[in-house]
Amino acid sequence: MPAFLPTMESPSHLLVPFAAASAPECRALLPEMRLPRLTALLAELSLGTTLRGNDHEFTPPHERALSHALGLGLHDDGAIPWAAAQSAQPHEPQAWFTPCHFQVGMDQVTLHSAESLNLGDEHARALFEALAPYCLEDRITLRFESATRWHAQGEPLRHLVCASLDRANGRSVPDWTAPVQPDNAGAQLIKRLQSEAQMLFYTHPVNDQREAARLPIINGFWVHGAGAMPHPMIPVGPTPTVWEGLRQPALDGNWTAWQQAWEDLEKDHIGQLLERARQGHMVTLTLCGERHASTWHNASPKGALARLGQTIRTLRGQAPAWKQLDTL
The missing domain is CATH 3.30.70 (Alpha-Beta Plaits)
Known part of the structure; x- marks a missing residue:
């Protein structure tokens, strides 16, 4: 992952590399994962853009997503400078x-x-x-x-x-x-x-x-x-906070450590983002696998009644978060 983190990171846009991986061991583990905060957060948000690719592209989804957020422009596969x-x-x-x-x-x-x-x-x-x-x-x-x-x-x-x-x-x-x-x-x-x-x-x-x-x-x-950069960067929004805790366990194929890292992410950053969303703040979440990167955001700040209604709908039947991870 490029260590490209400008000084103004946004607490309201979280980008997560290796939120899922293509390894069969990872895919088999997903249905066992209990991620209640992530499930609740996705219920608060709407799916926006999905950058689609495949396992064989030289540029992984999290680098394409970060490049897009930073306004680096369009580049061929394997050519983000x-x-x-x-x-x-x-x-x-x-x-x-x-x-x-x-x-x-x-x-x-x-x-x-x-x-x-x-x-x-x-x-x-x-x-x-x-x-x-x-x-x-x-x-x-x-x-x-x-x-x-x-x-x-x-x-x-x-x-x-x-x-x-x-x-x-x-x-x-x-x-x-x-x-x-x-x-x-x-x-x-x-x-x-x-x-x-x-x-x-x-x-x-x-x-x-x-x-x-x-x-x-x-x-x-x-x-x-x-x-080389052919033109200046024009960011499309606040610079996302990139959480890299899943990266090394995924690269090492240590899926027990990867699952534990997801639990840590859930308790900390996902929980904070969920709280901000429920308070009516604009939030964005980008989850990246080895094929695709999907971004969710709330369309507009919500009032108290709208947030209560969303919470009730969430408790009634929001699909578990692992199903979204399985699409990446």
């Missing part, structure tokens, strides 16, 4: 490089991003400093932003199509690698740079230290959020 959108020079082509461990198995290569590899600043910075000169030779300036994300800027990044880290993490790499187009010099350059990084990191002393400590080695990087 998140790095540029966060910079002081949004018209310059930029991207994020995330150090990774590519696990080679019998029949596939699986990506594990630095977020789950116990990669600290010391090891990450040493690898960054080794890679940066190679990038500079190819007209890409690399800047150390954090252990798990390095900022890249340069013309070869302008027209890259790349899968979100939230799509590729923990999954087979070939499924999330865009075909290299013969006329896209930037894509060919990045593929070569990734191969060079693999050889460079393989013999780096940092990985000797990691192997000695029984930690996964870092043997490459993933490019995401690439491109």
Whole structure:
């Protein structure tokens, strides 16, 4: 998920990535979930827009929904320029490089991003400093932003199509690698740079230290959020608050932790949004799965009698919230 959270977040628009997932284990769990606050909140709201997609798109629904809310404009799949959108020079082509461990198995290569590899600043910075000169030779300036994300800027990044880290993490790499187009010099350059990084990191002393400590080695990087902003952002409303507590359990396939995270979300943010809705405030909720993202909102602030009527209708027969989650 892009860490793009401007200073003015709205307490009245909540966006929830990985509210549901496509894994059979998650789908089987949904009917068992009791989410009374979410059920009550959805009864207060009306379904607005639904951004429809599929499990195989490079851009996941929560990134498309956030891009829409922030006014980043329309972009092709895998081409939302998140790095540029966060910079002081949004018209310059930029991207994020995330150090990774590519696990080679019998029949596939699986990506594990630095977020789950116990990669600290010391090891990450040493690898960054080794890679940066190679990038500079190819007209890409690399800047150390954090252990798990390095900022890249340069013309070869302008027209890259790349899968979100939230799509590729923990999954087979070939499924999330865009075909290299013969006329896209930037894509060919990045593929070569990734191969060079693999050889460079393989013999780096940092990985000797990691192997000695029984930690996964870092043997490459993933490019995401690439491109340039063609025009200024024009937000369609208040910047949503993004709740990411479901993200890591979903990526890890830890559905017990994911269910517990949903219960925490219910008690805290969903409960607060429900209270605001019942008080007559305008509220918006965006729930995102791995296929679709749906947004609910109240059409207008309600008076006391209207709110009472809505509460009575809710108690009489509102469909359980898990059925809405199952549509995402």
